[in-house]
Amino acid sequence: MNAAAALLADSTPGQLLPAREMMAFTLASHIMLVPFGVALPFVTLVMHYRGMRKNDPVALLLARRWSAVMAVQFAIGIVTGTVLSFEFGLLWPGMMGRWGDVFGLGFGVEAWAFFLEAILIAIYLYGWRRLKPRTHFWLGVPLPLAALMGAFGIIAANSWMNTPQGFTLGADGNPVDVTVRQAVFTPMFGPEYWHFVVAMFLTAGYVVAGVYAVGWLRGRRDRYHRLGFTVPFTVAAILTPLQFFLGDNIARQVFQKQPIKFAATELVWNTGTHVPEYLFGRLQEDGTVKGGLKFPQLDSILAGFSPDTQVTGLSSVPAADRPTATQATIAHWAFDIMATIGSVLILLALWYAWCWWRRRDLPASRWFFRSAAVAGVASVITVECGWITTEVGRQPWIVYQNMRVSEAVTPTAAASLWTMFGIVAAVYVLIFGAFLTVLLKMRTRWRLAGSGAAAASVDPPETDTPYGPRAEHAAAAPGAGGAPGSES
Amino acid sequence: MTAVVVAWILLIAIAAYACGGGVDYGAGFWDLLAGGAERGRRPRWLIDHAMAPVWEVNNVWLIFVLVLMWTGFPVFFQTVFTALWLPLALAAVGMVLRGAGFALRKPTKRLAQRRIYGAVFAISSLVTPFFFGTVVGGVASGRVAPGTTASADVWANTTSILTGLLAVAATALLGAVFLTADARRFGADDLVGYFRLRAWIGCAMVVAVGVIGLSVTDPHTSYVHHGLTHGPGLFLVIAAAVALAVTAGLLAGPAAGYARYSSVAVVALSVAAWGVAQRPYLVPTSLTVQQGAGASAPLQWMIIVAAVALVLIGPAVVLLYRLDTHGVLEPLTDEDVTE
Ligand code: HDD
Ligand code: HEM
Numbered sequence: 054m055n056a057a058a059a060l061l062a063d064s065t066p067g068q069l070l071p072a073r074e075m076m077a078f079t080l081a082s083h084i085m086l087v088p089f090g091v092a093l094p095f096v097t098l099v100m101h102y103r104g105m106r107k108n109d110p111v112a113l114l115l116a117r118r119w120s121a122v123m124a125v126q127f128a129i130g131i132v133t134g135t136v137l138s139f140e141f142g143l144l145w146p147g148m149m150g151r152w153g154d155v156f157g158l159g160f161g162v163e164a165w166a167f168f169l170e171a172i173l174i175a176i177y178l179y180g181w182r183r184l185k186p187r188t189h190f191w192l193g194v195p196l197p198l199a200a201l202m203g204a205f206g207i208i209a210a211n212s213w214m215n216t217p218q219g220f221t222l223g224a225d226g227n228p229v230d231v232t233v234r235q236a237v238f239t240p241m242f243g244p245e246y247w248h249f250v251v252a253m254f255l256t257a258g259y260v261v262a263g264v265y266a267v268g269w270l271r272g273r274r275d276r277y278h279r280l281g282f283t284v285p286f287t288v289a290a291i292l293t294p295l296q297f298f299l300g301d302n303i304a305r306q307v308f309q310k311q312p313i314k315f316a317a318t319e320l321v322w323n324t325g326t327h328v329p330e331y332l333f334g335r336l337q338e339d340g341t342v343k344g345g346l347k348f349p350q351l352d353s354i355l356a357g358f359s360p361d362t363q364v365t366g367l368s369s370v371p372a373a374d375r376p377t378a379t380q381a382t383i384a385h386w387a388f389d390i391m392a393t394i395g396s397v398l399i400l401l402a403l404w405y406a407w408c409w410w411r412r413r414d415l416p417a418s419r420w421f422f423r424s425a426a427v428a429g430v431a432s433v434i435t436v437e438c439g440w441i442t443t444e445v446g447r448q449p450w451i452v453y454q455n456m457r458v459s460e461a462v463t464p465t466a467a468a469s470l471w472t473m474f475g476i477v478a479a480v481y482v483l484i485f486g487a488f489l490t491v492l493l494k495m496r497t498r499w500r501l502a503g504s505g506a507a508a509a510s511v512d513p514p515e516t517d518t519p520y521g522p523r524a525e526h527a528a529a530a531p532g533a534g535g536a537p538g539s540e541s
Numbered sequence: 542m543t544a545v546v547v548a549w550i551l552l553i554a555i556a557a558y559a560c561g562g563g564v565d566y567g568a569g570f571w572d573l574l575a576g577g578a579e580r581g582r583r584p585r586w587l588i589d590h591a592m593a594p595v596w597e598v599n600n601v602w603l604i605f606v607l608v609l610m611w612t613g614f615p616v617f618f619q620t621v622f623t624a625l626w627l628p629l630a631l632a633a634v635g636m637v638l639r640g641a642g643f644a645l646r647k648p649t650k651r652l653a654q655r656r657i658y659g660a661v662f663a664i665s666s667l668v669t670p671f672f673f674g675t676v677v678g679g680v681a682s683g684r685v686a687p688g689t690t691a692s693a694d695v696w697a698n699t700t701s702i703l704t705g706l707l708a709v710a711a712t713a714l715l716g717a718v719f720l721t722a723d724a725r726r727f728g729a730d731d732l733v734g735y736f737r738l739r740a741w742i743g744c745a746m747v748v749a750v751g752v753i754g755l756s757v758t759d760p761h762t763s764y765v766h767h768g769l770t771h772g773p774g775l776f777l778v779i780a781a782a783v784a785l786a787v788t789a790g791l792l793a794g795p796a797a798g799y800a801r802y803s804s805v806a807v808v809a810l811s812v813a814a815w816g817v818a819q820r821p822y823l824v825p826t827s828l829t830v831q832q833g834a835g836a837s838a839p840l841q842w843m844i845i846v847a848a849v850a851l852v853l854i855g856p857a858v859v860l861l862y863r864l865d866t867h868g869v870l871e872p873l874t875d876e877d878v879t880e
């Protein structure tokens with residue numbers, strides 16, 4: 054660390070706080086949509102396939118409805134994602150200026166993948182009516198692959214920030230001799246990618262199933278709800294135990310490759326063996342832990358399968374090079390919440406598997422459906438917690454051990470950033486609120502239609518619905534007679 | 542060498558976004574001016590239909606531009622996003638509002654709410670290209686240099702403002718031209734004349750802003766101005782002007798559909814003229830393409846990725862636009878999602 058950088062590190066610029074808050078807020082919002090962007094096409098295609106093969110109108114109806122939801126969700130995902138790209142420049146120009154060429158390639162792959170995804174999704178969403186059913190289905194099949202490729206790009210970039218490599222530092226501190234393969238396939242890439250991808254499918258599965266679990270609890274026990282619940286829930290339940298293993302694996306990778314982050318997520322202060330595991334609890338400035346459940350030796354055992362495993366502690370590096378006590382506590386809680394929810398979800402999956410194995414039927418208990426309804430929300434929370442673990446645990450580094458967050462931040466005045474953050478927050482609240490409202494409205498409309506109430510009674514008379522079939526002839530379009538738009 | 546190739550790819554991506562995104566923004570522009578709910582109902586109906594399947598795809602060009610910038614020319618990216626902070630931040634907000642407004646307007650049934658979403662969509666369709674334009678103008682004006690911090694002067698100067706207005710005018714032109722063709726495609730004959738008139742208005746706007754822009758010389762802008770009025774830059778400007786005249790002419794005749802191609806040529810040629818005029822600089826006159834280029838290995842890979850992607854995506858894009866222009870793509874209706 055040269056003197057100038059050390060000096061920089063000491064002075065925390067005022068822009069840092071708003072920049073971080075804004076990044077965290079916009080990422081946390083975007084990530085709520087990502088499971089659906091990545092996995093909803095897959096879940097929908099599974100349903101679609103079932104509908105086609107068994108000639109099942111209920112399954113096809115579900116697939117069409119999920120497509121209608123996807124159309125809106127995809128759009129919101131795109132705009133919130135584009136904001137993130139802007140923020141790289143608006144908030145962290147220092148990082149991009151120095152490292153953009155080293156880790157940018159992942160984003161290059163991601164952008165092309167999104168392109169493919171946007172094209173295919175447009176064809177899939179708008180192809181229901183006119184394309185031949187087979188053609189339509191097969192044009193949708195590459196969608197999950199494109200989504201996996203997009204995730205590849207993003208996770209490549211993020212894992213590079215966690216375990217940067219693929220360059221040497223020149224005399225001026227700038228990277229030279231970039232090796233692309235090393236910069237893309239960093240040590241954390243594999244563990245992060247698989248854990249992430251499975252998280253996305255699992256979350257999408259539980260959320261979609263959760264919607265039908267609620268319907269089930271309210272007494273709608275028809276085949277429609279049964280199917281809408283079973284298909285996504287089965288996908289998610291199969292993945293849950295797998296995710297537990299992947300989570301255990303990624304934790305051990307963090308232990309080996311980002312020891313200080315591991316120390317933060319496990320509240321380890323002094324380097325040593327026979328390190329205890331804390332469930333929750335708060336790290337104090339002096340290194341003691343307040344509250345929480347203490348399990349002697351367990352942390353060493355989990356990290357290296359033996360109580361003699363040595364675990365690096367936070368105090369092994371200077372205070373300026375590690376997360377603060379508060380940050381460590383945040384990362385620790387996030388990690389513990391994730392692991393707890395992950396473990397509880399396994400019980401739910403086992404319950405389901407048991408009933409299926411014994412009776413070939415869904416569990417009868419209302420408690421099962423209550424838990425299933427909660428599982429969707431819980432897995433979204435888990436995803437958020439996972440990212441908080443990753444990002445907060447990395448502090449104060451934006452590029453682990455190579456660049457501090459404070460060196461990367463924009464010189465733009467804090468006041469401008471706070472204002473911008475305020476605007477963005479307000480806009481996001483409105484957009485997500487409107488998004489939810491639209492979804493709920495759709496649901497109500499479908500439910501009323503399903504229960505036989507005339508569609509007309511749902512919509513107030515003022516409704517205008519210019520979104521009927523795309524009219525071949527203007528006669529079918531609204532207002533054709535009056536042609537109010539024509540020049541007069 | 543690699544850097545120059547990537548710089549050209551970047552320029553092509555910018556041109557593609559200016560054209561693809563421009564058509565969309567232009568549709569929003571005319572949505573804004575379409576009048577009250579009753580009077581504007583038919584034009585808005587057409588705008589919605591024409592845009593729906595493709596706007597997400599058009600938006601991706603913007604992502605490319607950003608990714609190419611920070612991977613290919615990291616210092617350039619840092620410089621632009623630091624010096625032109627405010628217009629970029631505002632453009633980002635505008636883009637969010639616009640996408641969300643459009644996406645949410647569709648499934649909303651109540652007129653009052655549709656109006657709100659529609660207004661948000663339309664106003665931000667005007668604001669966003671304006672700010673993107675000021676950013677281009679800010680770069681071209683030579684007021685940006687590595688290390689420049691954000692200030693109003695960088696983008697609120699004559700060149701920037703005029704470029705912003707030119708961007709709006711260009712989107713208005715593109716939008717109206719495409720809508721004219723769409724009106725014919727959907728058999729909405731009454732709207733053909735409606736949008737044709739607006740396309741001519743767009744032509745006039747582009748001419749007016751362009752002429753003012755080229756005649757008002759700002760001492761800061763001398764490098765780019767010289768490039769636009771001499772040699773290959775001038776040639777491209779003239780070509781753009783010719784394409785504009787062709788567009789206006791085609792609109793009058795029976796082959797108005799071809800005006801789409803010529804209007805795209807107007808915008809693409811203008812972007813090309815700007816790029817050529819500021820050669821060899823990324824930021825005239827402080828950062829050249831060579832100085833701003835990132836490490837060479839990623840640059841080479843960027844080109845490889847782009848080539849592979851072209852093979853994968855080229856056919857998909859063609860398929861999408863073909864299906865779309867043949868009317869095969871249409872949104873699900875209420876009957877499709879009810880039993
Ligand atoms: C439904 C989602 C879900 C579930 C059930 C789990 N995780 Fe997770 N986890 C994620 C969703 C997630 C995530 C959001 O996808 C993260 C964020 C970054 C990443 O790659 O995946 C993540 C990150 C993440 C990290 C941080 C990696 C880093 O800093 O680079 C660790 C150590 C774990 N997880 C460990 C676990 C363990 C031990 C679990 C035990 C059950 C677990 N996860 C369940
Ligand atoms: C800092 C991090 C991130 C950035 C800069 C980012 C950027 C973007 C951008 C620019 C888009 C819009 C693309 C388009 O216009 O088509 C987008 C959408 C999307 N993002 Fe993110 N993203 C980030 C985090 C993530 C993560 C962690 C994932 C996980 C794979 C992800 C997955 C997606 C997906 C699947 C979409 C498509 C839209 C959708 O399906 O909802 N993003 N993102």
Ligand code: HEM
Pocket residue numbers: 073074076077080081083084145207208210211214437440441444445447448450451458
């Ligand atoms: C999509 C899910 C993600 C979430 C929810 C998330 C969460 C967060 C949070 C909470 C912070 C603030 C940390 C702090 O202030 O202590 C942060 C910072 C940041 N994250 Fe992530 N992150 C995600 C993925 C990514 C990805 C994929 C990238 C880049 C490829 C990324 C890049 C950054 C950057 C540049 C910062 C700012 C610097 C910093 O504070 O570390 N994030 N993120």
